[in-house]
Amino acid sequence: MTVEALRWKGDALELLDQRLLPDRIVYVTCRTAAEVATAIHDMVVRGAPAIGCAAAFGIALEPKEASYAVLAQSRPTAVNLFWALERMRRARDKRAEAEAIFTEDLAVCRAIGANGAQLIPQGARILTYCNTGALATAGHGTALGVVRSARDKGISVIACETRPFLQGARLTAWECMQEGIPCTLVTDNMAGHLMSRKEVDLVIVGADRIAANGDTANKIGTYTLAVLARRHGLPFYVAAPLSTFDAKIADGSRVPIEERPADEVTGYRGARWAPQGVAVRNPAFDVTPAELITAIICEKAVIEAPTRERLQPLISTSA
Numbered sequence: 001m002t003v004e005a006l007r008w009k010g011d012a013l014e015l016l017d018q019r020l021l022p023d024r025i026v027y028v029t030c031r032t033a034a035e036v037a038t039a040i041h042d043m044v045v046r047g048a049p050a051i052g053c054a055a056a057f058g059i060a061l062e063p064k065e066a067s068y069a070v071l072a073q074s075r076p077t078a079v080n081l082f083w084a085l086e087r088m089r090r091a092r093d094k095r096a097e098a099e100a101i102f103t104e105d106l107a108v109c110r111a112i113g114a115n116g117a118q119l120i121p122q123g124a125r126i127l128t129y130c131n132t133g134a135l136a137t138a139g140h141g142t143a144l145g146v147v148r149s150a151r152d153k154g155i156s157v158i159a160c161e162t163r164p165f166l167q168g169a170r171l172t173a174w175e176c177m178q179e180g181i182p183c184t185l186v187t188d189n190m191a192g193h194l195m196s197r198k199e200v201d202l203v204i205v206g207a208d209r210i211a212a213n214g215d216t217a218n219k220i221g222t223y224t225l226a227v228l229a230r231r232h233g234l235p236f237y238v239a240a241p242l243s244t245f246d247a248k249i250a251d252g253s254r255v256p257i258e259e260r261p262a263d264e265v266t267g268y269r270g271a272r273w274a275p276q277g278v279a280v281r282n283p284a285f286d287v288t289p290a291e292l293i294t295a296i297i298c299e300k301a302v303i304e305a306p307t308r309e310r311l312q313p314l315i316s317t318s319a
């Protein structure tokens with residue numbers, strides 16, 4: 001494995017500081033649950049499954065009641081965080097459980113990759129969004145894991161930069177280059193043009209929370225890509241583990257959407273290009289209605305044209 005977002009040392013959790021990538025490789029050491037919560041909040045570690053793994057290790061570091069609330073407040077949208085905390089609460093041996101969550105996530109990502117690779121045609125030009133790779137998981141990745149698993153088919157990646165936090169430009173492009181997966185970087189507003197010129201064969205993205213009816217919350221801008229894909233008759237796939245499914249939420253309108261600081265929109269890394277004091281919105285996620293999703297790829301199955309009825313058997317066995 002080339003990229004390690006999390007390294008468990010027994011008495012400490014080391015997190016690759018994703019804010020500094022691709023320029024610098026620096027690990028942040030966390031020894032308390034509060035330090036892990038801060039690292040999640042500040043985007044040192046990000047991506048739904050990786051957030052869940054980090055939170056689990058946070059409890060393992062400091063298995064006391066207050067730790068659960070501290071970690072639960074770190075970020076609101078990715079349900080993997082709450083799924084992991086719930087599992088940790090039920091577990092007797094906290095360290096063993098955190099290690100199991102991590103190890104299982106890697107195996108689950110590989111299974112998602114194998115399931116998804118069957119859907120990828122030879123030589124496909126795959127447009128993806130945000131970062132869903134090894135950096136966002138215990139390893140291998142979800143949507144980017146499908147790409148990894150299909151790489152012997154001569155595929156290539158079109159990585160959208162993913163404004164405003166640039167997970168596509170900074171992280172996905174870097175991960176692909178690390179492994180020699182052909183990758184072309186575009187800004188987010190180029191996707192429609194490329195589709196109209198028949199330069200994209202399919203779209204595959206990850207998820208932060210999938211409602212019981214298949215509506216999917218993912219990085220802001222995902223919904224736009226789903227609409228574009230439908231307009232151009234392209235498959236739009238969502239790849240996610242069952243830990244990202246939220247059976248308690250009937251549809252996507254109930255997903256809590258994180259609002260992030262204005263300075264991510266007005267500039268980047270200290271630079272500002274918007275006028276000082278301008279009103280800003282910065283929702284970090286949007287919801288793609290299930291009807292725009294060709295299939296959801298999880299570790300157990302590929303669910304085509306997802307609906308509540310089709311997802312029900314998987315969700316009820318996932319807890």
Ligand code: MRU
Pocket residue numbers: 046047048049078129130131132133136137141142143167205206207208218219220284
């Ligand atoms: O804000 P982020 O970087 O945590 O958002 C990440 C995403 O939206 C990913 O697509 C999602 O978490 C799936 S990661 C396998």
